[in-house]
Amino acid sequence: MDKELFTVSVFSENTVGLMSQVTIIFTRRCINIESICASECSIPGVHKWTITAWSTREVMEKVVKQIEKCVDVIRAFLLTDDDIVYQEVALYKVSTALLIDEPHLESIIRTHGARIIDVTREFTVIEKTGHYRETQALFEELKRYDIRQFVRSGRVTVTKSNREYVSEYIEEQKIRAERQKKS
Amino acid sequence: MSEMISGAEGLIKSLLSEGVDMVFGYPGGAIISVYDKLFDYQDKIRHILVRHEQGAIHAAQGYARITGRPGVVIVTSGPGAANVVTGLSDALMDSTPLVVISGQVASAFLGTDAFQETDVVAMTQQITKWAIQIRRPEDIPDAVARAFYIASTGRPGPVVLDIAKDAQIGMMEWQHKTCDYIRSYNPMPHVDSADVLEVAELLNNAKHPLILSGHGVAISNAEEELLQIAQTADIPVAATLLGLSTINSDVPQYKGMLGMHGNIGPNIATNKADVILALGMRFDDRVTGDAKKYALAPKIIHVDIDPSELNKNIKVFKAINADAKSFLSSLALFIKPNKHDEWNKLFEQCDKVEYDEVIMPEVHPNSGKMKMGEVVNAVTKAAGKGAVCVTDVGQNQMFASRYFKYSAPKSFISSGGLGTMGFGLPAAIGASMGAPDRTICLFVGDGGLQMTIQELGTIMEHGAKVKIVLLNNNFLGNVRQWQTLFFHSRYSQTHMLNPDFVALAAAYAIPGEDVTSREDLPAAIDRMLSHDGTYLLNVDIDASDMIFPMIPAGGTVDNIMLNENKKFSL
Numbered sequence: 001m002d003k004e005l006f007t008v009s010v011f012s013e014n015t016v017g018l019m020s021q022v023t024i025i026f027t028r029r030c031i032n033i034e035s036i037c038a039s040e041c042s043i044p045g046v047h048k049w050t051i052t053a054w055s056t057r058e059v060m061e062k063v064v065k066q067i068e069k070c071v072d073v074i075r076a077f078l079l080t081d082d083d084i085v086y087q088e089v090a091l092y093k094v095s096t097a098l099l100i101d102e103p104h105l106e107s108i109i110r111t112h113g114a115r116i117i118d119v120t121r122e123f124t125v126i127e128k129t130g131h132y133r134e135t136q137a138l139f140e141e142l143k144r145y146d147i148r149q150f151v152r153s154g155r156v157t158v159t160k161s162n163r164e165y166v167s168e169y170i171e172e173q174k175i176r177a178e179r180q181k182k183s
Numbered sequence: 184m185s186e187m188i189s190g191a192e193g194l195i196k197s198l199l200s201e202g203v204d205m206v207f208g209y210p211g212g213a214i215i216s217v218y219d220k221l222f223d224y225q226d227k228i229r230h231i232l233v234r235h236e237q238g239a240i241h242a243a244q245g246y247a248r249i250t251g252r253p254g255v256v257i258v259t260s261g262p263g264a265a266n267v268v269t270g271l272s273d274a275l276m277d278s279t280p281l282v283v284i285s286g287q288v289a290s291a292f293l294g295t296d297a298f299q300e301t302d303v304v305a306m307t308q309q310i311t312k313w314a315i316q317i318r319r320p321e322d323i324p325d326a327v328a329r330a331f332y333i334a335s336t337g338r339p340g341p342v343v344l345d346i347a348k349d350a351q352i353g354m355m356e357w358q359h360k361t362c363d364y365i366r367s368y369n370p371m372p373h374v375d376s377a378d379v380l381e382v383a384e385l386l387n388n389a390k391h392p393l394i395l396s397g398h399g400v401a402i403s404n405a406e407e408e409l410l411q412i413a414q415t416a417d418i419p420v421a422a423t424l425l426g427l428s429t430i431n432s433d434v435p436q437y438k439g440m441l442g443m444h445g446n447i448g449p450n451i452a453t454n455k456a457d458v459i460l461a462l463g464m465r466f467d468d469r470v471t472g473d474a475k476k477y478a479l480a481p482k483i484i485h486v487d488i489d490p491s492e493l494n495k496n497i498k499v500f501k502a503i504n505a506d507a508k509s510f511l512s513s514l515a516l517f518i519k520p521n522k523h524d525e526w527n528k529l530f531e532q533c534d535k536v537e538y539d540e541v542i543m544p545e546v547h548p549n550s551g552k553m554k555m556g557e558v559v560n561a562v563t564k565a566a567g568k569g570a571v572c573v574t575d576v577g578q579n580q581m582f583a584s585r586y587f588k589y590s591a592p593k594s595f596i597s598s599g600g601l602g603t604m605g606f607g608l609p610a611a612i613g614a615s616m617g618a619p620d621r622t623i624c625l626f627v628g629d630g631g632l633q634m635t636i637q638e639l640g641t642i643m644e645h646g647a648k649v650k651i652v653l654l655n656n657n658f659l660g661n662v663r664q665w666q667t668l669f670f671h672s673r674y675s676q677t678h679m680l681n682p683d684f685v686a687l688a689a690a691y692a693i694p695g696e697d698v699t700s701r702e703d704l705p706a707a708i709d710r711m712l713s714h715d716g717t718y719l720l721n722v723d724i725d726a727s728d729m730i731f732p733m734i735p736a737g738g739t740v741d742n743i744m745l746n747e748n749k750k751f752s753l
């Protein structure tokens with residue numbers, strides 16, 4: 001079966017060691033993680049991670065259930081590009097001399113909607129946010145000159161849903177907690 | 184304000200408030216403060232000093248499996264913790280609740296390769312349900328409460344608390360803590376009444392229904408509900424290995440065991456049923472054979488408390504995330520009385536073939552050396568109602584599981600998912616500690632017994648009562664069987680030169696005897712059973728004996744070998 005790029009959105013408690021517990025679920029099934037990004041989300045205390053990986057839907061559905069099985073994971077969701085708005089950021093370092101000597105570079109930066117975020121006598125750092133395709137396109141163009149360094153972040157995503165996917169679940173859990181206390 | 188006590192004492196008070204009265208363990212430098220405090224609480228907590236930490240964890244597993252309560256293990260850091268790794272993995276596979284407490288170097292030394300430091304949390308994360316490190320004494324009460332809650336609810340499993348030395352020594356104000364709620368963990372799924380009605384409808388209308396009863400039925404104590412449904416609607420029940428004793432062997436609806444060495448009827452019926460209700464089981468490859476060709480015709484309803492098991496190994500018609508007992512007690516209300524005489528004939532036909540071709544020659548041979556099946560059969564008859572069968576791993580396990588008769592719930596303890604040789608003896612000790620009034624029969628091979636034989640010392644000191652039936656073929660029999668069948672009888676490294684086991688037991692003040700002839704067997708069994716304490720029967724077994732029927736690994740469930748040369752057909 002053909003592999004697709006899946007995005008897994010994991011909501012968890014902020015527990016030490018959870019990252020390795022989750023990544024090993026991929027490793028056990030020989031799935032290479034493309035990128036992983038984590039930060040606190042709009043719900044205080046809840047961390048959201050975005051993991052991307054190439055695999056099949058059948059396998060990824062099982063992976064997501066196994067992630068959810070971790071005690072400190074609140075929920076995990078399997079998403080495709082249709083469900084989400086996502087972004088990546090890339091940094092490109094070129095020599096400042098090159099920028100001065102090559103007049104084309106200015107228009108390349110301009111047409112790609114990139115921006116310069118740091119300049120010293122020796123080097124200049126250019127930043128571009130966008131989808132992989134877009135940051136890669138700028139990379140290809142700059143490569144024709146000379147790129148000293150290049151880095152691209154993992155994907156960050158928000159879903160097209162109204163609130164965090166996990167909000168409703170957390171509300172339900174509060175009710176469960178109340179019920180538990182009474183009984 | 185309550186008085187200040189050490190973390191070590193706080194730990195013991197927290198264990199007491201969880202109802203713990205017995206722990207299995209082994210001391211060492213990084214846990215010595217806890218042992219020092221245990222000294223003060225000897226009248227409240229009985230500590231079983233094992234001879235190896237692997238013995239402690241398997242004993243705790245045996246204890247947990249027979250009592251349904253978490254088994255507690257205490258070990259030191261580094262080598263102590265490393266020695267429980269096999270048991271953790273085993274307990275996770277077999278859904279056994281354990282709370283394992285390991286000492287750890289002081290927090291200032293963490294990550295420095297200090298003496299006897301291993302990263303226990305990292306090492307055990309993948310083989311536990313939950314593993315955390317505690318670095319401050321005041322965190323102990325909460326962690327213990329969570330540990331017991333996580334270990335014993337939902338799909339049970341082992342939990343590790345790795346407690347740094349300074350957290351044991353430091354002072355804290357102890358408070359009674361309980362835990363019945365964790366936001367990220369929802370162990371009791373809600374039973375949907377629409378699901379119940381749909382399943383009732385399917386079962387009531389089925390012509391060829393079949394129930395597969397797994398370990399989840401035992402764990403959730405759903406044996407009565409299962410029996411009621413099976414009898415009301417006359418539905419045949421087959422058990423997985425760990426589902427054995429969820430229904431008594433003499434119930435007419437009970438048709439035997441599934442899987443590689445299971446009974447013919449249940450395996451054949453799997454492909455002929457129209458509706459299968461699979462309860463608290465996980466379609467392990469030893470049950471399904473080739474999963475791609477498994478049970479293609481029937482509508483399978485799979486009920487399991489662990490959602491990650493649903494649609495994992497096989498795709499099912501209906502997956503229901505529920506606790507077996509909650510589900511069955513609702514289902515029982517809608518099951519209509521029924522009769523399935525026609526369908527039951529299939530089992531009769533299969534049973535007849537199995538009896539003539541396999542059971543008869545195994546259980547009632549009239550010449551040659553003794554066979555494992557005949558020994559198990561003789562023991563189970565003599566042991567009577569309510570006896571518990573504990574096994575090690577190998578041929579002994581398969582013969583014991585097949586030929587033992589189960590007449591009460593929680594009567595079968597074995598390492599299923601991991602297949603850990605050396606499990607049997609310590610697990611039987613733990614079972615005996617957990618249920619001192621039950622007759623605990625251990626069936627074990629000469630290979631497996633020697634993997635944890637040091638625990639005879641634990642028996643000597645703590646007085647467990649285990650009827651040790653050593654099925655001694657001087658071979659790693661199960662491997663030998665595969666070598667016979669699939670490797671041209673090239674017996675590479677499976678023969679064993681064995682010690683004098685009876686003399687060895689005697690060195691531990693355990694009585695026993697060699698049994699070399701069939702005529703002596705019944706009297707020897709009587710002596711073993713009537714002795715008030717552990718007793719060893721070293722039974723001389725025919726090494727060429729093989730466990731059949733057999734579905735070769737990766738085969739289909741209806742492709743069954745009756746013996747080396749003959750396949751099953753109706």
Ligand SMILES: Cc1ncc(C[n+]2csc(CCOP(=O)(O)OP(=O)(O)O)c2C)c(N)n1
Nearest residue numbers: 577578579604628629630631658659660661
């Ligand atoms: C710890 C461990 N090592 C190896 C194995 C592989 N293995 C499975 S059965 C078996 C042979 C067991 O021999 P024995 O204990 O004498 O029992 P028998 O099969 O003869 O009844 C072996 C080596 C295992 N299951 N567990």
